[in-house]
Amino acid sequence: MLLHDRGHSGRVLHTPAGDAPADAVFAGLIDRLEKNGTLGREEFLYLLRNCRGANLRLLFDRAATVRRKVYGHTIFLRGLIEFTNHCRNNCLYCGIRAGNTRAERYRLSADEILACCRQGYELGFRTFVLQGGEDPGFADEALAAVVRAVKAAYPDTAVTLSVGERSREVYQFFRQAGADRYLLRHETATAAHYRQLHPAGMDWENRMRCLQDLRELGFQTGCGFMVGSPFQRDEELAEELLFLSRFRPEMAGIGPFIPHYQTPFGSYPAGSAEVTLALLAMIRIMLKTVLLPATTALGTLLPDGRERGILAGANVIMPNLSPESVREKYLLYNNKLHTGCEAAEAVEQLKQSLRQIGCEAVIDRGDCRKDFCDV
């Protein structure tokens, strides 16, 4: 549990300068991870337990090199529209769970969503991510109509949906409406751990079925997990890496767990930003073409978390295009970052901070580079 013992406390990750080489076992495993796109369980555990000093430096250097080889200096921006915070589920970690009667609920209309897209398009966004809880009050037909309207108005954009578990038929309906991508975090690759994070009635097998359906229906599919969620040990993190190496998603959303005070996990400690950065780097080396966001949660824990995420191999940032009036209501966790560069109006500032680390945000749909052989 070495990595977990470091805590997060908003510290900047230190990768001390120095000439000491990485340990030979660690370096050999990184070479094999890059070459073969996977490792064994014990080997992943070795990486997780030895991320320090020169090893960490090697890890970040290699991840940045792989990112540059596949995507150059390009970073993709996605316009995030959090269109409803109603949800029928009760995930134990989530601030907008149905059982949180103190959450202030909202649901955007189709016109409001389209207005966000119009503003985003003018700002240069060419992907819109429509994200919400599993909201029975926002009918599947209504969401499909929004997707059709966005694609008709802005044919050169991609639409990503992130609205949880649905039947295969509904996913197919969304696909036929024109949705290109779907994000569904699996949260944990271990069924027993899933049961610790979710109430009875939510089912890991169904989450996995959803991911499989999405892939088969031709979505660019994204999964993901929280780092440092309650009860997670290094063994569970090794399982995450094994799962990703098998599923090979086009997108992976990896962010630190941050507690929300109105949830059953409100008093649990946050996950580690440092461990999150190390995992981003391992995932970039393993899944070379993956679209990997430097998440808002990372930016919430570290003042320069998103830039650090990019330096650790991430290549996507998702500024918030939701109307200012609702941004504070989509609170999945405490103190969510929603000022400064999180406001789309400050996108220039974000671009500037990316330039300072040698990267360039581009006006592009930012599809996964399937033409690049990733193993």
Ligand code: SF4
């Ligand atoms: S994590 Fe998603 S599915 Fe679970 S309660 Fe929150 S919004 Fe609903």
